[in-house]
Amino acid sequence: MSPRVLLLLFLRRWHMRIGLAAVVFFLFLAITGVVLNHSAELGLDTRYVHAAWLARWYGIPAEAPRHAFRSGRHDLIAANGRWMLDGRLSGERLPQPLGLVELPDMVVVASSASLYLYGKDGALIDHLERNALPAVPVQAIGAEERRLVLKTASGSFQTRDALSWKSAPRNGVAWSSPVDLSASDRQRYALLLEPGISVQRILLDVHSGRFAGRYGPLVMDLIAILIAVLSLSGVWLFFKRKHRRERH
């Protein structure tokens, strides 16, 4: 057999071997790539996977809830950037709350730099950032005669609607303060409020190989090289066969 035929046989054999060995990776890359391209439409950035083992893998320490804030018939427990307001989860990546106040027509949760206004049914009415607040950081939140009161380093401010603010009196304010959770409640809420990672983030890390750590991207690089080898050997084999057919 001539060296050219030997090379052709060698290439064909390895083209098939590489193709078979890498087919799972190729399918995996293709599927995750297509899904990532449409992640916004699929809402993957707003879907979270909550699992303690995943958080540990990402090096995110799981924080156990220790306190609850209570006001009237409402309560709030927070951990790992998640809030449970009246038994209902309120979202992801939320700040650490400072307190909870019930007003006649809304429930207000404060963090050091924002306010979240909820209706009595738990629907978010408004979210005020530092620009909409009279001063930050907020040190405490309370109520006085059906008004919301914020305590800041620049003084205390009161409002009825969280739109217009005026100075508040120093006395007579019922400040929200945390209440310790029992050991069983801590355990229960720790499970309910496990830290979450967005599906998009996980898919992106899996697609790029980063999920497997430092060597993951190198493995993906190797697969990319295999794709290049397959493409080139495929093209070469195609033209070689065509050339031989034309000669015959």
Place this chain on the structure above:
Amino acid sequence: MILAVRRLLAALTVMLAAAAYGEVYQEPSAFLAEVFGKTPPPKVLWLTKDLQAEAAAILGHPPVQLRQRYWSEGVKSVWILEETGKEEPITAGFVVAEGRIDHARVLVYRESRGQEVREAAFLKQFRNAKLAKDGALDRDIDGIVGATLSVGAMERMARLALFFDRASRR
């Protein structure tokens, strides 16, 4: 090995968290002061069920909150809105006058790519845009390579600002 993986992922998480704070190009209060001189007190547009449905049709998802703050004086109103581009919300200010966008500005940008949407060359496309009968803008907004989702978010916010302005004047 496992420790190295966790360190790497933790570092990425910290980077993403830092990105979430975003780059503030202009504080919303400064934008309001620039538009009005002396900023008027905020007003509120309550999103009734009908308004929520129409806002959801514009955004492609239900609005996240039930009331929208805005500022207005005479024919001019200012809407400071947030909408997610790819992963993080973009905060943008829209000045609406007589049913048209007077000007738009990106105030806070939190994504790692696509900052080109803050450039004047892109934003000037919104000048004088108004709502067409089908609720879309009356013109096409040219996209930016690598910032498709941010461009889409800006366009949705522009439509929402015009829609809210119209609803606030009913």
